[in-house]
Amino acid sequence: MRIVVCMKVVPRPEEVKVNLETKTLDRAGARSVLNSADMNALETALAFRDAHGGTVAVLSMGPPQFEPYLRVALAVGADEAILLSDRAFGGADTLATSYTLATALPKIGGADLVVCGEESSDGGTSQVPPSIAEWLDASQATYVERIVAGKDGTTVLATRALEDGKETVELVLPAVISVVVGSNEPRFIDYDRWAFAQSAKVKVLDFAALGGDPQYLGLQGSPTRVAGLREVRKPGRRRELVTVTADEAAFRIKAEIERVGRVRS
Numbered sequence: 001m002r003i004v005v006c007m008k009v010v011p012r013p014e015e016v017k018v019n020l021e022t023k024t025l026d027r028a029g030a031r032s033v034l035n036s037a038d039m040n041a042l043e044t045a046l047a048f049r050d051a052h053g054g055t056v057a058v059l060s061m062g063p064p065q066f067e068p069y070l071r072v073a074l075a076v077g078a079d080e081a082i083l084l085s086d087r088a089f090g091g092a093d094t095l096a097t098s099y100t101l102a103t104a105l106p107k108i109g110g111a112d113l114v115v116c117g118e119e120s121s122d123g124g125t126s127q128v129p130p131s132i133a134e135w136l137d138a139s140q141a142t143y144v145e146r147i148v149a150g151k152d153g154t155t156v157l158a159t160r161a162l163e164d165g166k167e168t169v170e171l172v173l174p175a176v177i178s179v180v181v182g183s184n185e186p187r188f189i190d191y192d193r194w195a196f197a198q199s200a201k202v203k204v205l206d207f208a209a210l211g212g213d214p215q216y217l218g219l220q221g222s223p224t225r226v227a228g229l230r231e232v233r234k235p236g237r238r239r240e241l242v243t244v245t246a247d248e249a250a251f252r253i254k255a256e257i258e259r260v261g262r263v264r265s
Contacts, residue, residue, distance in 0.1 A: 001153075001173075003045045004111035006101055006132070007038040007073060009066045020189035020229050034069055037117025037181035044147060045115045046096050046187065048156075052149045053065045055079045057108065061089055061100055067202050075189045075197035082108050088207040091219030095125070099221060103212040104205060105136070113156060114176040118143060123222030129178035139175040145183045152163045 020031035025155045045056045057080035058073040058107065060066055070081035085102055092100060105111050114136075116129040124143070132186045133140035139157040148157050150170060161180050171177070207217070215221055 001049075001050060001052065002110070003111060003115060004114045005038070005042050005045045005058045005073075005078070006058060006114065006128070007042065007058050007060045007070070008035045008117075008120050009033070009062055009069045010120055011036045012188060013121055016122065018229060030151045032069065034072065035117055035120050037062045037119060037121075039117075039186040040181055040183050041115045041144070041179040042073060042076065042078065043184045043186040044144070044177075045113075047184070048113075048147055050147070054112075055115050057082060058113075059101060059108065060084070060105065061092075061097065062206070067204075068181065070202055071187065071197045071200070074200055075193050076187055076192075077190060077193070080090045081200070082203045082205065084205050085165035086206040086210075088196055088214070088218050091222060092217070094125050094131060095223060096125040096217055096219075096221035098128045099135055099212070099216040100210070102132045102135035107205060107210060108203065110174075112173045112175075114138070116176070116178045116208065118178045118180050122175045126178065129176055129195070133176035136174065136176065139171040139173070140177065141175070142178045142184060143173055144177045144179050147177065179236075195203065203215035211261070 008134075011027045011032055015030035017026040019029075024143075026095050041057065042056075049056050056078045056140075058070055058078045059071055059082045064085055064208075066085070067083055070083060070241055074081055081233075089096075089100055105114070114129075115131060116132070117131070118134040119126040129140060130140055141160055143160045143162065144158045144161050145161045145166070150156055155170050155172050155175075156175060157170055158177055159166055161183070173230075189194060196229070242252075
């Protein structure tokens with residue numbers, strides 16, 4: 001089985017600023033990391049491969065400087081890495097991103113199973129994995145905790161984490177799943193694979209190699225528009241400084257406790 005894991009390199013949330021004039025995120029100066037949920041997706045794919053055989057490729061979209069992060073995925077255990085990189089892909093919202101990833105899959109050898117994290121830390125929409133499935137007309141399952149192979153090799157069983165319990169669904173391959181963040185413990189870098197990860201060729205596909213319809217790519221293919229932004233400051237705790245005697249302080253504290261108790265009841 002050929003498994004493709006879609007991975008995103010994201011800025012550290014605490015280091016991202018918002019440009020209120022352009023209505024975009026200002027990532028300049030923010031350090032980047034592999035998206036946490038995507039690491040859970042990679043672990044899900046690697047565990048499935050270790051149990052049932054096959055190969056795992058990681059697929060990402062972004063500038064050339066994302067390549068070292070894909071080499072980390074190779075060192076962890078992935079067999080192959082592909083980067084979609086072209087200015088034409090820039091400014092993509094979830095629709096354009098899903099179209100670009102789905103269009104790339106046939107170009108890189110296809111996939112029996114596409115594994116994604118449930119959401120990215122810089123977007124948090126959870127829209128890309130189901131959208132990829134729609135572009136591919138493939139089976140899909142969201143909020144997946146674990147997968148096992150079906151009996152005949154043409155299906156997988158995916159266990160989903162729901163608000164009121166769990167359910168297991170059978171997906172006919174090819175399929176797309178999104179994995180719940182924290183659903184497993186991602187493995188560490190295997191330093192025995194470090195030499196391979198550093199020397200392996202990361203395949204890069206640009207606009208010309210990808211093909212596809214330009215009207216669905218990048219900013220042009222992104223119907224999402226930010227109408228406005230405003231900064232919301234976290235309200236501080238109410239403070240009141242009074243100078244009273246110890247008896248008066250005790251009386252006021254008792255009265256405040258009784259007042260809060262009446263409000264909550």
